[in-house]
Amino acid sequence: MCRFLLSFLFLLVVATGGSAARPFRTESFYGNVRTLQVRLSGDPLAPPVALLGHDEGIVISFDMLADDPEYLYYRIVHCNADWTPSGLSDVEYIDGFNELPVDDYSLSFNTYRNYVHYRIALPNEEVRFRLSGNYAVLVYPEDNPDSLLLTACFSITENLVALGCEITTRTDVDYNKAHQQLSFKVMYPRYEIRNPREELKVSITTNVGYDDGVTVSQPLYVRNQELEYAHTPRLVFPAGNEYRRFETVSRHYNTIGVESMRYFDPYYHAILKTDYPRASGAYVYDETQNGHFYIRTDDSEEADTEADYFVVHFMLATGALVEGEVYIDGEFTHGRLDETTRMTYNPETRAYEKDVLLKQGAYNYRYLLQRPGAKADAAPIEGNFYETRNEYQIRVYHRPQGARYDRLIGYTRCRM
Structure with a gap:
C-alpha cells in the first residue's frame, strides 16, 4: 500500500509537470499512444459530460502501436473546477476500487500497422461515481506504475439547475464583425444557493475547449432564484472561423x-x-x-x-x-x-x-x-468571422461555505 501511494504521488507530479498547480488535461505522454478519445457513451462527437447515477457514461479509448497487448492499469482522480486534484479520498468520490486493470482490449485486424485498441467504460461493475465534478483518469503499465502513459479528462454533472443561453454577434466590442458574445441565465427554483456571488464558478469553453476557457463568478443580476451573466468582457469571444x-x-x-x-x-x-x-x-x-x-x-x-x-x-x-x-x-x-x-x-x-x-x-x-x-x-x-458556427459549453460549479469540492450542478451546450 505504501509503495502504491508513493507511486501515485509520483504520477501526480508527472501529470502536473512537477507543479501541483498545473491542471490535468486529456493528453498522452508516450509516443506509441495514439488516437486518444474521451467520449459520451452513445454519441461519438459529444463532449465527455455524463449524468451522475446514469449507466450511460464515459468511454475512454486509445491505441498502442505494438504487436502484443501490454497489461495496463488506471486510477481515477477527482478534480476541482480548474482541473487540479481536489484532495478528496477515494472513498468519498467513488464506490468500488481505484486501481483497476484495463481489461477491454483487442488486436488490430488486417491493417498494415499493428496496434492494440484499449477501452475503458465508466461507470462499470467495479467502480461507480459518488460525486459530481471534474475527473481525470490516469493510465500506466502494471509493471511500471511510475510511468504515466496518458490522462483522460471528463465531467460528471447532476443538472440541479436549469440553464438558458444566447449568442449574439452584436457585441460590446464590435457589431457583426469579428466577435461573438455569450449571455446566459442560471435558474434554481428547487435548489438552494445561499450566496451565489461567493459560492458559484461558471466555466465556459469553446468547441473542443483546449486552453481557451474562461471562468466567471459574478452575475450581472441576482433575482428571484435566477442569475443572469451578461455584458462582461470575459463573455466576448473571438469568432474564429470554421474548421x-x-x-x-x-x-x-x-x-x-x-x-x-x-x-x-x-x-x-x-x-x-x-x-x-x-x-x-x-x-x-x-x-x-x-x-x-x-x-x-x-x-x-x-x-x-x-x-x-x-x-x-x-x-x-x-x-x-x-x-x-x-x-x-x-x-x-x-x-x-x-x-x-x-x-x-x-x-x-x-x-x-x-x-x-x-x-x-x-x-x-x-x-x-x-x-x-x-x-x-x-x-x-x-481569421475571425462573426458568422462562424461555434459551440460554447457552460459548466456551473457550486461550493457552499465549508464544502471541500466543486459540485457540478449544471451543464449545457450553446450553439450559433
Missing part, C-alpha cells in the same frame, strides 16, 4: 480534402490539398464538427480495430516565411504545441509542411501562429 476538414476513410479513392493517396511501405500516405491562409478572405460556411474527429473507414464497420494508420501530409502555403511558429490544431492534437504539431517551412514549396501519423477517419483542424512572447492564435491564419 478545415479532411477524411481518410478509404485506401482506394481520394475523399474530402485529399489530393492523392499513395502507398510507401509500410504506410499509406494521404497528401492533403494545399491549404492557404484565410484571414483576409471572405467567410465561407462549411458543416464541420467544431474541431472533433471521428474514426471510421469505408471498408469495415469495426473501425476501432480495422481502421489503418496513414501518414497524413499537411501543407500551408504562406508564400514567405512568417514570424513565429506555425502549428496544426484540432481535437486530435490535444492542444499540444511541440514537435508533434509544429510545421516546418520549406523554401522550395514556399509552404509550411508537416507529416502526422493518424488513424483512418474524419478530422477537423486549423492552423495556429505563435509569435515570440505571445499565445498561439488562430486569427492570423484563419
Whole structure:
C-alpha cells in the first residue's frame, strides 16, 4: 500500500509537470499512444459530460502501436473546477476500487500497422461515481506504475439547475464583425444557493475547449432564484472561423480534402490539398464538427480495430516565411504545441509542411501562429468571422461555505 501511494504521488507530479498547480488535461505522454478519445457513451462527437447515477457514461479509448497487448492499469482522480486534484479520498468520490486493470482490449485486424485498441467504460461493475465534478483518469503499465502513459479528462454533472443561453454577434466590442458574445441565465427554483456571488464558478469553453476557457463568478443580476451573466468582457469571444476538414476513410479513392493517396511501405500516405491562409478572405460556411474527429473507414464497420494508420501530409502555403511558429490544431492534437504539431517551412514549396501519423477517419483542424512572447492564435491564419458556427459549453460549479469540492450542478451546450 505504501509503495502504491508513493507511486501515485509520483504520477501526480508527472501529470502536473512537477507543479501541483498545473491542471490535468486529456493528453498522452508516450509516443506509441495514439488516437486518444474521451467520449459520451452513445454519441461519438459529444463532449465527455455524463449524468451522475446514469449507466450511460464515459468511454475512454486509445491505441498502442505494438504487436502484443501490454497489461495496463488506471486510477481515477477527482478534480476541482480548474482541473487540479481536489484532495478528496477515494472513498468519498467513488464506490468500488481505484486501481483497476484495463481489461477491454483487442488486436488490430488486417491493417498494415499493428496496434492494440484499449477501452475503458465508466461507470462499470467495479467502480461507480459518488460525486459530481471534474475527473481525470490516469493510465500506466502494471509493471511500471511510475510511468504515466496518458490522462483522460471528463465531467460528471447532476443538472440541479436549469440553464438558458444566447449568442449574439452584436457585441460590446464590435457589431457583426469579428466577435461573438455569450449571455446566459442560471435558474434554481428547487435548489438552494445561499450566496451565489461567493459560492458559484461558471466555466465556459469553446468547441473542443483546449486552453481557451474562461471562468466567471459574478452575475450581472441576482433575482428571484435566477442569475443572469451578461455584458462582461470575459463573455466576448473571438469568432474564429470554421474548421478545415479532411477524411481518410478509404485506401482506394481520394475523399474530402485529399489530393492523392499513395502507398510507401509500410504506410499509406494521404497528401492533403494545399491549404492557404484565410484571414483576409471572405467567410465561407462549411458543416464541420467544431474541431472533433471521428474514426471510421469505408471498408469495415469495426473501425476501432480495422481502421489503418496513414501518414497524413499537411501543407500551408504562406508564400514567405512568417514570424513565429506555425502549428496544426484540432481535437486530435490535444492542444499540444511541440514537435508533434509544429510545421516546418520549406523554401522550395514556399509552404509550411508537416507529416502526422493518424488513424483512418474524419478530422477537423486549423492552423495556429505563435509569435515570440505571445499565445498561439488562430486569427492570423484563419481569421475571425462573426458568422462562424461555434459551440460554447457552460459548466456551473457550486461550493457552499465549508464544502471541500466543486459540485457540478449544471451543464449545457450553446450553439450559433
